[in-house]
Amino acid sequence: MVKIRACVPPVVMLQEIFLIILCTKVDKGKDWNWFLLFIPIWLTDFLLFLPACFETSLAIRASRSARRGETEQFESKPKSVKFIVSYFLFIACKVTAEVLMCTKYQYDMAQLKYYYIFLPIILILLGLFVSSVVITYRSVVKPPSVTR
Numbered sequence: 001m002v003k004i005r006a007c008v009p010p011v012v013m014l015q016e017i018f019l020i021i022l023c024t025k026v027d028k029g030k031d032w033n034w035f036l037l038f039i040p041i042w043l044t045d046f047l048l049f050l051p052a053c054f055e056t057s058l059a060i061r062a063s064r065s066a067r068r069g070e071t072e073q074f075e076s077k078p079k080s081v082k083f084i085v086s087y088f089l090f091i092a093c094k095v096t097a098e099v100l101m102c103t104k105y106q107y108d109m110a111q112l113k114y115y116y117i118f119l120p121i122i123l124i125l126l127g128l129f130v131s132s133v134v135i136t137y138r139s140v141v142k143p144p145s146v147t148r
């Protein structure tokens with residue numbers, strides 16, 4: 001007999017809860033607050049935000065150790081500052097788009113165009129595109145080796 005272990009990560013579970021609540025609101029016409037409906041998504045954002053805080057603290061600790069001339073051993077290599085800043089910007093843009101969407105639907109703001117709602121998402125996609133082009137360019141074009 002084979003045992004099947006169902007391990008559902010909390011992020012996936014929270015997103016499924018959000019989709020169930022969203023379908024219930026839209027299908028049955030419930031008069032629920034949109035900001036309360038997005039709580040599972042904001043909990044997901046918080047769970048994604050925690051590793052960024054941990055990596056930031058590791059990077060700060062590593063830079064302080066390097067300035068003092070200490071060789072402190074870390075279990076994992078700290079991420080670069082560019083990566084951490086881009087991660088924070090990604091989460092900030094995502095939360096901004098969610099808050100704008102909740103505001104539009106909760107208060108029936110017809111003057112708030114969808115362009116403004118999805119502008120943070122467009123910025124995220126543009127940043128991902130630029131970073132993938134840079135990574136691809138660096139892997140294809142290798143700098144010439146210096147011989148002495």
